[in-house]
Amino acid sequence: MAGRPRRADGRGTPRRADQALMTDTLKPNNAAQVLEAVKWAAAEGNALEVVGRGSKRGFGRAVAPRLGLDLSGLSGIGGYEPSELFMTAFTATPMAEIEAALRQNNQQMAFEPADLGPLFGGDEDEGTIGGAIACNLAGPRRIKVGAARDHFLGFSAVSGRGEVFKSGGTVVKNVTGFDLSKLIAGSFGTLAVMTEVTFKVLPAPEKTRTVLILGLDDAAAAMTMARALGSAHDVSSAAHLPTVAARRSRVSYVAGAGRAVTAMRVEGPGPSVEHRCRALKALLKGKGDIEELHSENSRTLWREIRDAALLGAAAGDPKARQVWRLSVPPMAGPGAAEALARELAGEAFYDWGGGLVWLAIAARPDAGHETVRAAVAAAGGHATLVRAADAVRARVPVFEPQAARLAALTARVKEAFDPNGVLNPGRMYEGV
């Protein structure tokens, strides 16, 4: 029998001034202790806040303070077979540790999960693999390779019922039973506490270049990105930075352009990248001035885009702007974003060929949610209030409100995993 989970003093979990404190914390060191803790919570009907290393505690609805389940003791890479293209790790293994191990083998997590820590006022590289999966994070390569959900092969977990269960495996091709990995990815810890996860890893590209087109307005940029993404040149990411956003980049070519910058990333074997960049430039000739970024600059720019670092929404400032994330059909992005930026005194930039809109607005008590939701409903898609003060996130629906029948189904799914509502209740939807 494993030792008892120890009670932590809370210092191991980063806390932000504007976040509700956990009333106390349990810090299990292994899966058996997680099971013990959840069993107890389920029996007592005691809600838990499930936390990895706490870098994204501000992501989701704000709820009353509750007992913390700090998983940071479940850390470390369990199995990594580069030629099998998978890695197994304990749930709170730092992303930085995983990325370092992958780099040594010239591999990567192709879905390049965003590092949202800084957006919530923390440091870089504080996130964990479990957190990335629980939030179903993705990066600019989402349009080509998918999100965390697409790379999450299997897991062991403790359900809210206080039972250990697993799903999936270590192989990519697997249709044995329901694909619970998909359900757990993006469930924000409301269904089960993952203890160990297995995810796909892939070779890092030999070469990366980024083609920039300068001076396009948002609508023209969306058309241009559609043209590039609809070509055979295998563009892996396409983003558009209006002038203000571009100016914030640490890449001098981008910041110094003095105009909007539309960026398209080309990755792969060396000769192929050179060929495709040439072809892409020929395809886009006449649309605007064209530049090309090579390795280091390219890496920096896509990291800034990935982490929404170009929004001018530095955290820590009490008047910090509120941040929305909209997922819409790519061609609908500019229309929705321009209208919202105008109405809510904000600014936006685009990833995913126009389909992902990062929107920062002047802070307001309702976060402009009705306006945002109306725009998203018209475009088709969903919006998430990624950052706002606790008081706002307690009042305003953070995730896209669901039609009644979908909400009822969501509640039944929650009940199937966590009937007593002890795992992060209310983090996504009230009563879920």
Place this chain on the structure above:
Amino acid sequence: MRMPEPDAGVIARRAEIVEAMRAIVPGEGVIADSDELKAYDCDGLMAYKGLPLIVVLPETTRQVSAILKYCAAHQVKIVPRGAGTGLSGGALPLADAITLGLAKFNRILEIDFDNRCVVAQPGVTNLAITKAVEHAGFYYAPDPSSQIACSIGGNVAENSGGVHCLKYGLTTNNVLGLEMVLMDGEVVRLGGKHLDAGGYDLLGVLTGSEGLLGVITEVTVRILQKPETARALLLGFPSNESGGNCVAAIIGAGIIPGGMEMMDKPAIHASENFVHAGYPLDVQALLIVELDGPEAEVDYLIERVQSIARQTGASYIRISESDAERQVFWSGRKNAFPAVGRISPDYLCMDGTIPRHKLADVLNKIGALSERYGLRVANVFHAGDGNLHPLILFDANKPEELDRAEKFGADILRYCVEVGGVLTGEHGVGVEKRDLMGEMFTEDDLKQQLRLKCAFDPGQLMNPGKVYPTLHRCAELGRMYVHHGKLPFPDIPRF
């Protein structure tokens, strides 16, 4: 195969059910004549047959909703069916269930090139989607070998793969949205032309749910631009080991081919005798490696793969010099199943996935089992992702042979799980692998999956007897046995 005991009460009410269905689906959409029902007596897993209570072929979501509402109210079971090409018996009829065919949902509703997606009804064939967009250079990437006949709704239900899924993903990675009808008749829309869900990823859960959670009535898939060019290498090896090593070395070198297929000696010979693709007959293992992309990339990678093949002991190397030649390379592989059908009256096709480095080990085991069971076996597989398709040859007319072949197949799948793999890579569990689920999952694992089923279908009326070996009542599954006062942390204050 033990199926749930048919409900005599439902069967007795057949005439009444037919009448109710005719009120919902007018015309010829309700099939009750036993001769006509025979066309629906099995899917692609032809070892199992049976007549459904009746077949209903609705044409609109509203009709599907009305049918399910009726069935929920009257405790009538439903077996959803797409094109009936599934290989695991997912659409096997039940004597007391309506087979709900989606064949009449056969229209492409929208093609949106700018947003790179197609909205289609579930009965549209996989290939028809590609055909509808190829004039603009696009295609739909997942390409199960039955793509000419299988339907996109069935692909979603089974999370179908295909030769190209190593590089381009399975169905689940290529579906953007769904409309589905729940067993209570409620219509739910998930996703759309945008990416990812706002709430739980129910789209991801529906994909591969084998008709147990909802009836899919509309699908939105993403489409891709066709690669500029594709070339293939045909590589022969003196042993399964060296072939397997080559596969691992290609992946290890950071190359993800568009397709990477392997065949063993019996499969090579059967195919060559059938389609005369020019395969070498003096090798133990044959590998087809296809590289696609811009010409500069393909030429570069062909060189690299060729050199890896030499290093890993290839005794035969041929590179396609034209698209026609590439097609010829593939013709043998693509016809491997019918080719095997020519040398044996019947065969069972298995579908395990294993870690790539266990390839040779598993092939040796299959060889040993083949001798023990006295049945021949030919192996073709998607080597890039470790998905095996051993074909077990038998004669259904000989007593006991089907039984022996099934036991042989079960032993293969058990071994796949033992070496770290899974029971099924792309064909689904259906009825075929249902009773092997316990090899991979604990009782608690399975119960948690069934609780998800209960969230969608509390009466368990949708496709019962498939995928899960034991039926539990949802009320029983939901019950929690709680022991209060068992506080594991005496030092934690209770609130």
